Amino acid sequence: xxxxxxxxxxxxxxxxxxxxxxxxxxxxxxxxxxxxxxxxxxxxxxxxxxxxxxxxxxxxxxxxxxxxxxxxxxxxxxxxxxxxxxxxxxxxxxxxxxxxxxxxxxxxxxxxxxxxxxxxxxxxxxxxxxxxxxxxxxxxxxxxxxxxxxxxxxxxxxxxxxxxxxxxxxxxxxxxxxxxxxxxxxxxxxxxxxxxxxxxxxxxxxxxxxxxxxxxxxxxxxxxxxxxxxxxxxxxxxxxxxxxxxxxxxxxxxxxxxxxxxxxxxxxxxxxxxxxxxxxxxxxxxxxxxxxxxxxxxxxxxxxxxxxxxxxxxxxxxxxxxxxxxxxxxxxxxxxxxxxxxxxxxx
Amino acid sequence: xxxxxxxxxxxxxxxxxxxxxxxxxxxxxxxxxxxxxxxxxxxxxxxxxxxxxxxxxxxxxxxxxxxxxxxxxxxxxxxxxxxxxxxxxxxxxxxxxxxxxxxxxxxxxxxxxxxxxxxxxxxxxxxxxxxxxxxxxxxxxxxxxxxxxxxxxxxxxxxxxxxxxxxxxxxxxxxxxxxxxxxxxxxxxxxxxxxxxxxxxxxxxxxxxxxxxxxxxxxxxxxxxxxxxxxxxxxxxxxxxxxxxxxxxxxxxxxxxxxxxxxxxxxxxxxxxxxxxxxxxxxxxxxxxxxxxxxxxxxxxxxxxxxxxxxxxxxxxxxxx
Numbered sequence: 145x146x147x148x149x150x151x152x153x154x155x156x157x158x159x160x161x162x163x164x165x166x167x168x169x170x171x172x173x174x175x176x177x178x179x180x181x182x183x184x185x186x187x188x189x190x191x192x193x194x195x196x197x198x199x200x201x202x203x204x205x206x207x208x209x210x211x212x213x214x215x216x217x218x219x220x221x222x223x224x225x226x227x228x229x230x231x232x233x234x235x236x237x238x239x240x241x242x243x244x245x246x247x248x249x250x251x252x253x254x255x256x257x258x259x260x261x262x263x264x265x266x267x268x269x270x271x272x273x274x275x276x277x278x279x280x281x282x283x284x285x286x287x288x289x290x291x292x293x294x295x296x297x298x299x300x301x302x303x304x305x306x307x308x309x310x311x312x313x314x315x316x317x318x319x320x321x322x323x324x325x326x327x328x329x330x331x332x333x334x335x336x337x338x339x340x341x342x343x344x345x346x347x348x349x350x351x352x353x354x355x356x357x358x359x360x361x362x363x364x365x366x367x368x369x370x371x372x373x374x375x376x377x378x379x380x381x382x383x384x385x386x387x388x389x390x391x392x393x394x395x396x397x398x399x400x401x402x403x404x405x406x407x408x409x410x411x412x413x414x415x416x417x418x419x420x421x422x423x424x425x426x427x428x429x430x431x432x433x434x435x436x437x438x439x440x441x442x443x444x445x446x447x448x449x450x451x452x453x454x455x456x457x458x459x460x461x462x463x464x465x466x467x468x469x470x471x472x473x474x475x476x477x478x479x480x481x482x483x484x485x486x487x488x489x490x491x
Numbered sequence: 492x493x494x495x496x497x498x499x500x501x502x503x504x505x506x507x508x509x510x511x512x513x514x515x516x517x518x519x520x521x522x523x524x525x526x527x528x529x530x531x532x533x534x535x536x537x538x539x540x541x542x543x544x545x546x547x548x549x550x551x552x553x554x555x556x557x558x559x560x561x562x563x564x565x566x567x568x569x570x571x572x573x574x575x576x577x578x579x580x581x582x583x584x585x586x587x588x589x590x591x592x593x594x595x596x597x598x599x600x601x602x603x604x605x606x607x608x609x610x611x612x613x614x615x616x617x618x619x620x621x622x623x624x625x626x627x628x629x630x631x632x633x634x635x636x637x638x639x640x641x642x643x644x645x646x647x648x649x650x651x652x653x654x655x656x657x658x659x660x661x662x663x664x665x666x667x668x669x670x671x672x673x674x675x676x677x678x679x680x681x682x683x684x685x686x687x688x689x690x691x692x693x694x695x696x697x698x699x700x701x702x703x704x705x706x707x708x709x710x711x712x713x714x715x716x717x718x719x720x721x722x723x724x725x726x727x728x729x730x731x732x733x734x735x736x737x738x739x740x741x742x743x744x745x746x747x748x749x750x751x752x753x754x755x756x757x758x759x760x761x762x763x764x765x766x767x768x769x770x771x772x773x774x775x776x777x778x779x780x781x782x783x784x785x786x787x788x789x790x791x792x793x794x795x796x797x798x799x800x801x802x803x804x805x806x807x808x809x810x811x812x
Binding site for chain 1: 680683712745764
């Protein structure tokens, strides 16, 4: 992948697809003549995440962003394509040692912590399988847990408590401490702040940035909240119905969005500037992924769609801005010049 | 300002428990003028939803209104009998809640639910009620209303369901709509559609709205005035532009600084240390004082009431320091 320059990517996805079989049971298919149903959650995604960066995936419900996260950490097997970590394939037969380099933080800090365990047990669990940690004495072990808790802004004494004694933001800190226990290089964060209040969200986002600086972590950050992504990410990919429709450095994506869907999303975000600008609320909703539209999946909602869009699936192609920075866009209208590239005055 | 449509005075909502009475809403006063959109914003546990529920008389026991009064026009409605309150609800005050799936009965078609609401509150024949229901569905932007009339809630998407709920809220032409997190369960593109719809319909019908949300962006887009709540009290209230750009209360300032923006470049978000206090441990004096960067002696001793501060009203001793 040329986009990450000289550094080889830490994580690479090559044409990854995932299809779920959501058919009715065999008996119903035979007796009632119901057809098989396949849900194409991810339909061929290419990504390359460089070491030390925060790469964000954004999109609305059902666009496949969480499925991509789960594919990378091995919670799902891809139907097609390759996933590589430091150049080695991890979608088939990845060693435990390789897997240990990646951890995941989930959205709901209430569901992702075992309510019957002490916090210290929760945080220590990844340590128990870690070969370097097995040799640790009981005392060193406790010290390691205490330092992890302090690293995320909790007190060492909090290890004695149970998850229910903590607020949502504190629980998310416990999740982060647990994820950091095995000293991973790569963290997959699936909507880590969506369940939190704004002031608590700010605490968690600031903490994540601090940890990234101190530990040199690489983040894949999944979110539906564009403002959060704008704040935390270095590069962004926008997904729609299982495909990446636009991929660009964060600053460029927000100042010069190219794909009609990205433009629409950015227009739809309510802002605090009170600019009074009229919002172009785009009609329609995300189509049913069981029966995706032919051609470009966005065409039924796109004001620029023509015959070609209805027939042919667009692929990601670079569009160059004034400053040489490329945005990869999958849109026939942009490619043919029917939709003028958007160029910001300030960038 | 003209005579308020809704006036809430010193409202108190309490929950008696074995460990003592918990006060979730403590002396809240608000007013809404006819046709005005009042935003009520705050984080989880601030008491914003309970304030809304108290106004429409939907506090679940053992919770109860422990003091204060709610006036709609020139009538007191907080002490009405349940049957009388049922007539106010729907007829005079409509409600839109966060989750459109739980606000609709899954066993009845949406047409039947609309007709039932209309005939309960308005004196219309079944045929007229059906016509009004179809008009409402068209108005809220449901495509092919004739066909959709006989569909069940599960056959609609989240955005479409919320449109149906808005149609239900407007069915009896109420003067006030209480919308509690109406867009929280929806995707951004759908959220923008619903906000635009709510704004347009309330303007056309001349209905006032009490918009309860945690999303400052939604408030900025929609509201005329905004009340910021913290730990069961209103800490700041004023015109929306003033509260957003020149907040006076330290909590409002912190809240505004912690919201990430898609326009501004910021290295670090402002953060308010600590968390909202639990109901059984509300601090003395100003409830915000343990988290406040400007705290001084008086804050710990005395509880501030709303005072004029700039163009807003703020409950903070800094105003008179």
